[in-house]
Amino acid sequence: MSEVAGRMSIQVGAHYLEKEPGGTGVLLSGVPGLLAGRVCVGGAAGGAAARLAMGIEAIVTVLDRSLPRLDELDCRYRAQLNTVYSTVDAVERHVADADLVIGSVLVSGAAAPKVVAEEMIKSMRPGSVVVDTAIDQGGCFETSRPTSHDDPFYTKHAVVHYCVTNMPGAVAQTSTFALNNATMPYTLKLAGLGWKKAFLSDPGFLEGLNVHERKATYEAIAEAVGMDYTPREEVL
Amino acid sequence: MSEVAGRMSIQVGAHYLEKEPGGTGVLLSGVPGLLAGRVCVGGAAGGAAARLAMGIEAIVTVLDRSLPRLDELDCRYRAQLNTVYSTVDAVERHVADADLVIGSVLVSGAAAPKVVAEEMIKSMRPGSVVVDTAIDQGGCFETSRPTSHDDPFYTKHAVVHYCVTNMPGAVAQTSTFALNNATMPYTLKLAGLGWKKAFLSDPGFLEGLNVHERKATYEAIAEAVGMDYTPREEVL
Amino acid sequence: MSEVAGRMSIQVGAHYLEKEPGGTGVLLSGVPGLLAGRVCVGGAAGGAAARLAMGIEAIVTVLDRSLPRLDELDCRYRAQLNTVYSTVDAVERHVADADLVIGSVLVSGAAAPKVVAEEMIKSMRPGSVVVDTAIDQGGCFETSRPTSHDDPFYTKHAVVHYCVTNMPGAVAQTSTFALNNATMPYTLKLAGLGWKKAFLSDPGFLEGLNVHERKATYEAIAEAVGMDYTPREEVL
Amino acid sequence: MSEVAGRMSIQVGAHYLEKEPGGTGVLLSGVPGLLAGRVCVGGAAGGAAARLAMGIEAIVTVLDRSLPRLDELDCRYRAQLNTVYSTVDAVERHVADADLVIGSVLVSGAAAPKVVAEEMIKSMRPGSVVVDTAIDQGGCFETSRPTSHDDPFYTKHAVVHYCVTNMPGAVAQTSTFALNNATMPYTLKLAGLGWKKAFLSDPGFLEGLNVHERKATYEAIAEAVGMDYTPREEVL
Amino acid sequence: MSEVAGRMSIQVGAHYLEKEPGGTGVLLSGVPGLLAGRVCVGGAAGGAAARLAMGIEAIVTVLDRSLPRLDELDCRYRAQLNTVYSTVDAVERHVADADLVIGSVLVSGAAAPKVVAEEMIKSMRPGSVVVDTAIDQGGCFETSRPTSHDDPFYTKHAVVHYCVTNMPGAVAQTSTFALNNATMPYTLKLAGLGWKKAFLSDPGFLEGLNVHERKATYEAIAEAVGMDYTPREEVL
Amino acid sequence: MSEVAGRMSIQVGAHYLEKEPGGTGVLLSGVPGLLAGRVCVGGAAGGAAARLAMGIEAIVTVLDRSLPRLDELDCRYRAQLNTVYSTVDAVERHVADADLVIGSVLVSGAAAPKVVAEEMIKSMRPGSVVVDTAIDQGGCFETSRPTSHDDPFYTKHAVVHYCVTNMPGAVAQTSTFALNNATMPYTLKLAGLGWKKAFLSDPGFLEGLNVHERKATYEAIAEAVGMDYTPREEVL
Secondary structure, three states: OOOHHHHHHHHHHHOOOOOOOOOOOOOOOEOOOOOOOOOEEEOOOOHHHHHHHHOOOOEEEEOOOOHHHHHHHHHHHHHOOOOEEHHHHHHHHHHHHEEEEOOOOOOOOOOOOOOOOOOOOOOOOOOOOEEOOOOOOOOEEEOOOEOOOEEEEOEEOOOEEEOOOOOOHHHHHHHHHHHHHHHHHHHHHHHOOOOHHHHHHHHHEEEOEEEEOOOOHHHHHHHHHHOOOOHHHOOO | OOHHHHHHHHHHHHHHHHHEEOOOOOOOEEEOEOOEEEEEEOOOOHHHHHHHHOOOOEEEEEEOHHHHHHHHHHHHHHOOOEEEEEEEHHHHHHHHHOOOOEEEEOOOOOOOOOOHHHHHHHOOOOOOEEOOOOOOHHHOOOOOEEEOEEOOOOEEOEEEEEOOOOOHHHHHHHHHHHHHHHHHHHHHHHHHHHHHHHHOOOHHHHHOOOOOOOOOHHHHHHHOOOEEEHHHHHHH | HHHHHHHHHHHHHHOOOOOOOOOOOOOOOOOOOEOOOOEEEHHHHHHHHHHHHHHHHEEEEEEEOHHHHHHHHHHHHHHHHHHEEHHHHHHHHHHHHEEEEEOOOOOOOOOOOOOOOOOHHHOOOOOOOEEOOOHOOOOOOOOOOOOOEEEEEEEEOOEEOOEOOOOOHHHHHHHHHHHHHHHHHHHHHHHOHHHHHHHHHHHHHHOOOOOOOOOOOOOOHHHOOOOOEEEEEHHH | OOOHHHHHHHHHHHOOOOOOOOOOOEEEEEEEOOOOEEEEEEEEHHHHHHHHHOOOOOEEEEEOOOHHHHHHHHHHHHHHOOEEEOOHHHHHHHHHHOOEEEEEEOOOOOOOOOOHHHHHHHHHOOOEEEEOOOOOOOOEEEEOEEEOOOEEEEEEOEEEEEEOOOHHHHHHHHHHHHHHHHHHHHHHHHHOOOHHHHHHHHHHHHHOOEEOOOOOOOHHHHHHHOOOOOOOHHHO | OOHHHHHHHHHHHHHHHOOOOOOOOOOOOEEEEEEOOEEEEEEEEHHHHHHHHHHHEEEEEEEOOOOHHHHHHHHHHHHHHEEEEOOOOHHHHHHHHHOOEEEEOOOOOOOOOEEEEHHHHHHHOOOEEEEEEOHHHHOOEEEOEEOOOOOOOOEEEEEEEEEEHHHHHHHHHHHHHHHHHHHHHHHHHHHHHHHHHHHHHOHHHOOOOOOOOEEEOOOHHHHHHOEEEOHHHHHO | OOHHHHHHHHHHHHHHHOOEEEEEEOOOEEOOOOOOOOEEOHHHHHHHHHHHHOOOOOOOEEEOOOOHHHHHHHHHHHHHHHEEEOOHHHHHHHHHHEEEEEEEOOOOOOOOOOOOOOHHHHOOOOEEEEEEOHHHOOOOOOOOOOOOOOEEEEEOOOOEEEEEHHHHHHHHHHHHHHHHHHHHHHHHHHHHHHHHHHHHHHHHOOOOOEEEOOOOHHHHHHHHHOEEOHHHHOOO
């Protein structure tokens, strides 16, 4: 689903930059003779967002703390995108300069860290847009609060915030099939073996066990909600 | 401005394919393991639209009657897009199969021909989207009627129609600068020479003269509004 | 060698689509204004086949059950190919629609599963072509039977089948050098250490031991021929 | 049709490089760790052939006497191909070094010049392949003589020659539709206006008039067959 | 030769950005995690310079007054470069921000206009580099003065200036062959026909006649040196 | 830092191929109509060098003994580069034919093997250039000896050798920031935990321990300097 959200974030961002919903009226792709909009993508799930932003010919910068990941992106896309090692200073400069900022989940399962502080949001041009695809895990902008498809955005410090908690719901047809593809093998196994055998026979399954008989078996969740952590192998 | 409208048409189309405004809920770019949406682009101004649609990894087909133009696109974009010589039969098949159809101006200055008939619109899947960037010249879909940014779309035969007459207005910042770039040299000349001298000294200017002293000096317009045509050189 | 067979499969497929050997007379690369031929590639060894099919500007769809693999292809080739999660339903639809189907090995060492059923072959257009690069391990089409370079193809249900068991033999010069490159390090080690020491010192070598003193030491082979399996470490 | 022949020439060349029909057994696309085959393309109609040869990852050199054309190819394809100004010396060196040479028409309508001399053919490696897509106009290799789809190739100086006069016939389905697309507008005009009016109203038509009332109205043909040349305008 | 100078300008610029010759010590291509250097290219001969700058993964901006030319670059290179309509304001901003500025000839034959004023050079970061490939026609930076291969650069306002008048001389082997390719057809004609006949038979030749019997026959030169202009046709 | 050296090696190589410093006067990128220069890249750190060499449109060949690595490069860059399995014979042929040879480290930590023998250097064209980015570990050309930024190159057997031991020093600004990005996380940990705890808590740290209390704890170094090897875990 983070794949769907990542791709959607660019079309959502492009839409909210239009005048009607309150954006600056910048066309993300630019036109010949005029600089394209600047898109700043952060977080481990940002690959697809970055690729689509390049695809519409925006000026794309990926911020990340993993040098191997930045190297991989750099090898693959060459002059089409900029890679920047993510320090507080770098985030500050690139967010302030961006037309659109896409934030994604950094640590799966854990509450997302607030990478973009409120002060950084204030430094953005009025009518700029931020899309928080990590909102399901608390959001990665300090100014994010969950919204819904009925009322998808709000404006804070003159910056349009799109923080819908279930982004893939907007493209339900694609999301449903994508989810099916990802879960079908597990469903078949579950149906054939029963849950316990299925969990014990397949480490991929076992990794999905977060809580069992009041015991937190996923370390990141245990930490986030203040429970003791019990290894999965012990509870089954 | 057709450059702005062409590029905007893709982000508009992607947006209206979402569930909320009535679309099918298809994500135009697809996800790994799932076919991307199909975009069908027609008309001479469709180059930028096609390029951006490729950029977001949709399945793109360009329909055109100019083989040299299709050859040029084919040389340039290779496996990234399909080119199809535009016959009635080809338009029928590709429109029926498309998630998004972008129609653009075919003959500059003249009323746009109705390339896509009402029957073809009926053959599309419910929730599909059409964007008519030729609406300023009458539109190229038989079912098009002008809309505005306040009320940008309507649904006919279960197909979402986006036919805003002044599309570039939605990205006013980009459009204003783009227009400045395109018109500045003419403005400077006009200011320096006066209109008549300017027109006589620069064929690019002269070509812009459509009507003068009640005489239609642009052939396509003369034909469209039923006036006699007078060559520009004669009226100045 | 699967690399050679994968690449060859496209030029073989393009050749048999010509009229003379019984094909539909479709030019795989299309021409401007005409849709290119459709190539459907399945199986883990299909990467090079897919890449060359894109290279000649065919419409390429890769079917696979590994989402990470589809994601990797999608990141790399963007709008140039389609990726589809391989379900029975998806295989049915894409095979029926293809001009050329390339099947490759799915499970190394084991008999290839019959992914494409006879009914699917019947659903293809007359003169379409299938190339079975997994024929050395039994083939992955239900209608495949081994052929040779002397008599390389046959027609069944009006579909041209190319199932040469030793495809790389057709490009012997390339295959010989490729094989040398891949085996040279092992040959040198074998010559220097004797076979037993060589096997014990290098896990890459050991993995190549399939049968020893009448004991099957490769699980997939043991299963395929109905013998008991003995771990390699035990027999040396 | 030269578009069809150009694209076909690569799949034909790849096929005849296989061992069975007498080729060197070189896989044109190479494999990782092994140089790909060398393709040398000459003549104005060689663009599509060059592009497809790049597409299958061969080492491609285009020889041409037009610097603007070479510049255009260089801008477009960058590191993917080599461009060489065509002198006798350059042709000699590149033909001798090639696995596959594609020759195409240089002067439309006139007999093709014999760009590749018999001595150059002799200098090629045994089993190399030449494809003469200009054979309909006499051929551009000194050793070319017309062949047919029944008996498509012969070997001279140990070099495989493919010189089928009607190459597009092999992909009849594609060729028929391509021809329709190209001729339909003329056919409609011819049917509507009658031949003489049609010719006089459309310079594109008029250019197609080669001989009328025993007068050669196309300069290149007049020269080639030794007739006097009469301008088209005079005979109608 | 402008093709040679354009390509050379990037390797020259990259070299002078190193510490030793006085540059800022910026690696033009950047590394993963660090923004690449900014290259600003202006003038009609800047195409090859821009392409090579993209090739080494710099951040490239092309400034030009021709919208069709910017559109062509934009279509071709998509997200790899930025195109900016060249106004005084735009030149100011982009030069100030650049690590390397490449200036090329704008009007062939005429003295190059001073597009980059001294104040703009002052605004650049110390150690930045400018390369003036228009120096043979007077240069396009206000601070340019001709240099030679013996003493190729000087520093003014802390900016390294490379203004060698005969840049192609540094790559004499390539330049000689390139010149041969470009001039050979003219040399052969000149030798065969004598100069006057050659000039009269070939408009390409005639265009090369700048001065004849003390009469300036090239308008731009006449203007530049203050002579009366005589059309070429009149003097022969 | 090997990333910086790899990228620098191309601009250094291009520079020394100019006439002034003694090169052949070949422009590495070629021009339309003239073959580009040939660049031969070897060693595990050659990826970025190869990519930039392609970027300036040189003819690039990567020699390597790892088939998976060559396969990866081939998948990624397709017709833009050649991959060759590195045998003594292959190195001989490609070095002799190259304008520029880039050698990089093969085994991290150990003395670099002398992959290019003196005889091979002798076989190169006079004025060709070699860049040894492995010089810090002894160099990978038999004729390499360390040089400095003050006196960066020497000529042996008429071949220009660039063997500066601290290449990244030339682009100090880029190198400093790159080093910061790579070391910052370790520095912070070291400051927070003290060295021993830091080493014990982080395997990435521990791997950096080469010598401790007169004991060599890095196997490759122990071997290179003739000391006994003690596993890191034992000394802490």
